[in-house]
């Protein structure tokens with residue numbers, strides 16, 4: 210079985226980054242590893258910074274709902290949160306998310 214999924218980030222400047230993300234990695238870690246502009250991950254995935262904010266543009270399956278803490282932290286994103294905003298440190302690469310498309314909100 211394939212051990213990675215393909216994820217695309219649409220960047221605020223109109224560019225995009227597509228990467229193979231190993232199963233089990235968070236999409237914040239993957240974005241940082243691939244230098245996706247605007248995804249910083251200051252707190253290392255501890256739900257304490259909101260600098261890993263992304264908007265889900267297209268997902269093959271509905272993502273699990275954000276936890277209450279993630280929902281609270283989404284009030285502290287630099288760009289205003291949108292209905293499908295998520296903190297990408299809380300999304301893990303699982304096979305069902307192959308083809309996921311995320312957008313990095315601009316300033």
Ligand code: FES
Pocket residue numbers: 237249250251252253254255256257258259260261282296297298299
């Ligand atoms: S990396 Fe800090 S909240 Fe996601």
